[in-house]
Amino acid sequence: MSGIWPGETQCVVLLGFDVDGVSSWLNRDPSFEDHPSLMSMAEYGPSIATPRILELLDAHSIQASFYVPGYVAETHVEMVKEIANRGHEIAHHGYMHEPPSSLTRDQEIEVIESGIRILRNITGEQPQGYRSPSWELSEHSLELLTD
Structure with missing residues (x-):
């Protein structure tokens, strides 16, 4: 079979993992920090699930994208480095994890710039991919992301 994919490839799949950790909960209500069972549940993704996912991906020589909020990257620097060192995006x-539709233009600029800065400082590379938190874009998002 000939086509746009190499060899006999007939289908391409993109695996993407949101590593939200506690960020989405704390964004909703900062007092959730005082709820240990909720924070423990939210921490499962970065602390337990992500290392297991990395092992599974390695076992099958699969590359993936990991979407990481800046706050989670700051609080899980080694996890971010490990993901990058294994060749994942x-x-x-x-x-x-603030939905852009809930932000002013200036707030959205700050969120975009701080997230990029944090990820670049940890990995040494400019992040290329973006996934909007809660799948919400603002009227400014596409313009700001392409600048």
């Missing part, structure tokens, strides 16, 4: 996912 580290992509922008807000700072505190």
Whole structure:
């Protein structure tokens, strides 16, 4: 079979993982920090699930994209480095998982810039990918992301 994919490839799949950790919960309500069972549940993704996912991906020689909020990257620096060192994409996912539709233009600029800065400082590379938190874009998002 000939086509746009190499060899006999008939289908391409993109695996993407949102590593939100506690960010989406704390963004909703900062007092959730005082709820240990909720924070423990939210921490499962970065602390337990991500290392297991990395092992599974390695076992099958699969590359993936990991969408990491800046706050989660700051609090899980070694996890972000490990994902990048294994050749996976580290992509922008807000700072505190704030939906852009809830932000002013200036706030959205700050969230985009801080997320990029944090990920670049950890990995040494400019993030290329982006997944909007809660799948919400603002009227400014596309313009700001392409600048």
